[in-house]
Amino acid sequence: MYSKFSLPLYARAVFDSISSFNKASWTAMISGYARNGFKNEALKLFREAPKRDLFAWTALISGFVQSGNGVDALHLFVKMLREEVEILDPLVLSSVVGACANCALWELGKQVHCLVIGLGFESCVFVSNALVDMYAKCSDLDAAKGVFFGMWRKDVVSWTSIIVGSAQHGRAEEALALYDSMVLAGVKPNEVTFVGLIYACSHAGLVGKGRKLFRSMVEDHGIRPSLQHYTCLLDLLSRSGHLEEAENLVRAMPITPDEPTWAALLSACKHHGNAKMAIRIADHLLSLKPEEPSSYILLSNVYAGAGMWENVSKVRKMMMVMEVKKQPGYSCIELGKESYVFYAGETSHPMKDEIAALMRKLDEEMRKRGYVPDTSSVLHDMDQQEKERQLFWHSERLALAYGLLKSVPGTIIRIIKNLRVCGDCHTVLKLISTITSRDIYVRDTTRYHHFKEGKCSCNDFW
Structure with a gap:
């Protein structure tokens, strides 16, 4: 109980009184530490446990996955297999599949899937649900559908996983x-289904x-809309150009809109x-003293586009005063088992x-096709050439070039980015998908992007 209320120290006091x-x-105590981010304490208690059986391993691994330590959880799972702990219960497998999904480790996820089949747990609903979610988050929707349609029994989580997966990849129909x-x-659908x-x-x-x-969610199913539901509805209205209705929704909704909503x-x-309308919304967002660097970039671009240079200067000063620092961008690409x-x-x-040689070659070809670098996302005070150089070395471009050099020709390139893809890189990725005749999947913090033949599944709105 204390662990689930994020009070592991209270839980330990009770544990010590036994x-x-x-x-x-x-x-219970190992899980309590692990799920609340007390990694060292969880490992120490695990080593001291009188018997490190499957249930102790499951408590530790599942707790790490829940607290966002997916990579550590996967390392522990490998160690568990090496110690030849017999897997008689499939719960640990669903947790490991979840870690693969969160880290977008497609190849490793496939290996765990093989282990699931080998151990005879493919008929377990919650394991299959985790596999559907994993494949969808790793941009392999065909494999996700293969698992889903192969399930002899499907619950609301099964249906919701495949619906959400299809939606995230732009397959609305x-x-x-x-x-x-x-x-x-x-x-019966749940709140996640409607998201x-x-x-x-x-x-x-x-x-x-x-x-x-x-309306059906509220009236027919009695589900109370959350901020996420309102944000999705806002995205629908604003993406389709119903801006006034979208603004009215933000101002009228019963939940206080957060910075990402504005x-x-x-x-x-x-x-x-x-x-x-952009200036009006920008003024309101600025008054909230945003914390996200992307919000400041957006504000700066809107004010610059309106020629309001005093406001641009104000935005940059606020960034310095509030010490807003852009998180270092990185991109991960998976090739084979590495x-x-x-x-x-x-x-x-x-x-x-x-x-670098491949990137320059691609850059030259893109410019022949009319590409002009969009440096609006570079807020540093430097000349145009230096701004273009900064864009040239963005992490997703490095990962893509490496993928083109090392992957099997014709295969899909899958990239995970820790930040939102900037507008210039989005244009570049579309062009490169045409130049190289390759499908490029990029999962950033906002969307799943499928670049194919010069187009993106997000329809250039993300």
Whole structure:
């Protein structure tokens, strides 16, 4: 109880008061430490446990996954296998699959899937649900559908996982068709199902359908809308150009809108060229003293576009006063059984010369096709040439060049980025998908982007 209320120190006080320990008390305390981010304490208690059986390993690994320490959880799982701990219960497998999903480790996820089949747990619903979610988050929607349609029994999590996965990858029609099948199967949707459905409508511009689903969620299913539901509806309205209705929604909704909500509305105003409304929203967002660097970049671009240079200066001063520092950008690419991380501006990679040569070759070809670098996301005070150089070394470009050099020709390139893809890199990735005839999947903090033949699944709105 104390652990679930994020009070592991209270939990430990109760644990220390126990006169006769049993398996349940040890696993509960190990889990309590692990799930609340007390990594060292969890490991220490695990080593001291009188018996390190499957349940103790599961408590530790699952707790690490829940606290966001997925990589550590995966290392522990490998260690558990090496110690030949017999897997008689599939819970640890679902946790490991979840870690692969969160870290977007597609190859490792496939290996765990093979282990699931080998151990005979493929008929376990919660393990199959985790596999559907993992493949979707690793941008392999066909594999996710393969697992889903192979399940002999499907619950609300099964249906929701495939619906949300389809929506995130821009397959709106599939998501909506799956929802109809879900209703026909007699499965009652939950709040997460509707997040995916409204998100799907947003990608397809189905404003009427999205409004209808939002009403149905409340009136037919008795689900109280959360901030995430309102944000999805806002995304639907603003993406489709219904800016006034979107602003009215933000100001009228019963939940206080957060910084990302206002930033999303401002981005939509900028995208649709509504300068008057953009300035009004920008002034309000600025008054909130935002914390995200991306919000300041957006504000600076809106004010600069309106020629309001005093406000641009004010934004930059606020960044300095509040010590807003842009998180270092990095991108991860997985090739075979290995994954590689590239940081923005990195010049220490063993293949840096080959990567730079390919990037220059691609840059030359892009410029022939009319590419002009968009340096609006570079807020540093430097000349145009230096700004272009900064863009040239963005992490997703380094990862992509490496992928083109090392991967099998014709295969999909999958990249994970820790920040939002900037507008210039988005244009570059579209062009490179055409030049190289390669499909490029990029998962950033905002969207799943599928670049193919010069187009992106997000329809240039993210």
